[in-house]
Amino acid sequence: MNDTPGWASPGSAPSDGQQPGTPGASAPDDRPDDAPRPAAPTEQPGTDPQGPGSKWSKEQPPPAQWSAPTGPQDPAQTPPPPPPGPGWGNQPPGGPSGGQGGWGTPGGPGGGYGGTGGPGGGYGGAWGTGWGGPPPAAKPGVIPLRPLGVGEILDGAVSTMRTYWRTVLGISLTVAVLTEIIVILVQGLFLNDYADTSALEDPSATFSELASAMGSALLGSGVVFVISLVGTVIATALLTTVTSRAVLGRPVTTGEAWRDARPQVLKLFGLIILLMLIAVGVTLVGILPGLLIALAGGSTAGAALAVLGGLSAAIVALWLMIRFSLASPALMLEKQGIRKALARSAKLVRGSWWRVFGIQLLAAIIANIVAAIVVIPFTFLAAALSGDGVGSFLDGTGDFGWTFLIISGIGSVIGSMITLPITAGVTVLLYIDQRIRREALDLELSRAAGVQHPAPGTTPGS
Template sequence: MKDTPGWASPGSAPSDGQQPESFGAQPPEQPSEQSGAHQPQPPTQWSPEQPPPGQWSAPAPQGPGQAPPPPPPGPGWGGPPPPGPGGWGGGWGGPGGGWGGHWGPPPAAKPGVIPLRPLGVGEILDGAVSTMRTYWRTVLGISLTVAVVTEVAVVLLRRLVLDNSATTVSLNDPNASASELGHALGVTMLSSGAVFLITLLGSIAATALLTTVTSRAVLGKSVTTTEAWRDARPQLARLLGLTLLLPLMALAIIAVGTLPGILIAAAGTTAAGDSLIALGVLGASVVALWIMIRFSLASPALMLEKQSIRKSLSRSAKLVRGSWWRVFGIQLLAQFIAFIMASIIVIPFAFLAGVLSGDSIGDLANGGASSLGWTFLIVSGIGSVIGSMLTFPITAGVTVLLYIDQRIRREALDLDLTRAAGIQGHGPHAPAAGG
């Protein structure tokens, strides 16, 4: 082995005071117990200037069952490490370099908000929060813009188009006719559908832009809102189709599950039909949930891989396969955290809006007509804007980081990300710390 400073392999350094054979020197003959007249002459390869005989002592004779004493430890393998950058003290185990004073794989590269290795649950959540904290100008700017535009559209729609004063009166009137109740329910469903559609469009825009920001944050690279929009705009139509397709699939599954019970109830067997409807709703809901989680990573796959809707669904199913419960748990935890954050902000604003608009808590609970006043809509809308501004980055960031984590686990994406970040000298991904 080639000898280099700071690295000494076993056997390459002398352990008994002799020169190593690799340098061409012959080992000295063993001293004899006879008189000095028969002392051997030094080999011709040695220098004529040799140490005096008094400094060399003959080895003690060994008994028939006595083992020879062990040789003293060589440098670098026995006692304390030699100081300086050339020895072990400044090499592998020292405080100044190597692997931090212990044997094991080197730490994973972390150019951005997450280490480039399989992630734990806490690291995924922390990565989403770190993205919002590190790139807060871009993240909160996108979230605030989308939330304001969405909420303004909802307020104008509710106040100017979908004023449900008459609808509320009809629904609360016990003497209302069937036609009045049907009309009121139709208006309510139309109002809820319109609000849901506007909110969905805003959520799609926020998800598309924040997906780009989070993917760049993994590499430690910032992105402006204009750059994020330029990158996400070609995929917005496909993302809209994907976002509409998933709930339609869930509704179709539930409809198929309840259809046998509805047919039996329509045939006259009401009790059996109702039981079968309840059982069908329960079973279909489980299947729909399984489908939704299976395709929950289709959105980042569509945005980051520039895939079609069908291909992104296939990619999500491949990434989630074998990890359904893990993906479900992380998504559920993220949604729960977002719900708690939104409730902490939205509920106080809703009560404040009721107080300022002159409505009591009972009126708000019963959906009184005065709840659609400008004061109520504006004050409660401010709370909705603040809540959406904080929850959009959490839900979108967790989904993107979960997608990246699954690709690291299955496709060694961390190697590509390491090269993309311009980091050299890092090997394959290390195991996750937890989760």
């Protein structure tokens, strides 16, 4: 190919077929390619390059405009950056911060890959400049519709009691009054006459006397605990409807809660009895070998084995009670039978036993502290008005008569009225939280509440 001098750049290599030193050939030039070169005519020496016989254009660009292709380009000719990807917002333009991609802040001294950092470089930093994070979860009621933390479960129970206080306190007050009346009657008519625990304070008491006194104390405490447990579970069942409506932000009256819970009440009592039989059966299996050995004559070995078996049985019973602790809300909300409710609770608790145990233990500690703050003043007042005085009450020698039982029962009613909604609400919200984590119940709740829920995986959990 033969280049015409009019199309060749000044200082370019000679055309094909020409050798250096021949007429019309350019002398070798060792200057850089991007340096401006003088225009050398290819005609005969002495001719004017601007003459009529020259093929060079009279208007040549100034040398300053000639540059290598790799030099800086005109900003007006720079191609526009590609549009940002979905969800990441506007990415800051690259600057002298270094790195690959120019994601850093313009002019910042950050380095690293992509210049993703601000001053100081590194990853992170400018990645979030155009992305505001995931959208918040919908919250039509007392909790956000996403996996809940411990504080959110406790706050949801308290918010339910505060928002629907007429319904919640009405239910808890009714259950607390009925429960305390039964406890007072049982203690006043039966336990005070048959319970004899004086041997526990006698250093010279025999083993049989100590065993009898301990059995009487355990019997009294057990009866009170069972009655209180029944009241707690009933309150949980009645408050389940209130809490489930509170999650959706819908009010509910006491009559509506009772109409919703009434078809499941008999099944609920069956569930309570079954759970108590399980706990008692496990405890008897644990202490029975020790009792048999003690009755056969080995009192010391039998007592030690009974204590060890009792502790082991208590651990097993606790594990089973936590495993089936969500059966009551499952039975009430899903309208299922007893066996299916137990299976649902076991499925929801599987893999989260320690979490469920910790939350319920924390709720129980908080409830007991609140109850103690309310009950203790009434207990001292009852001891002062019962005739034996506070000193005999502290010594354990006072007679727990009807005056003491009634006044202390009033304090127990007030304490239960406050604590029952907390424990019941925590159980129901814990059930809802476990279903959100395992079955995406938050999507169903969002549709039921008529709110738009973010896409799965975009909201944080705990």
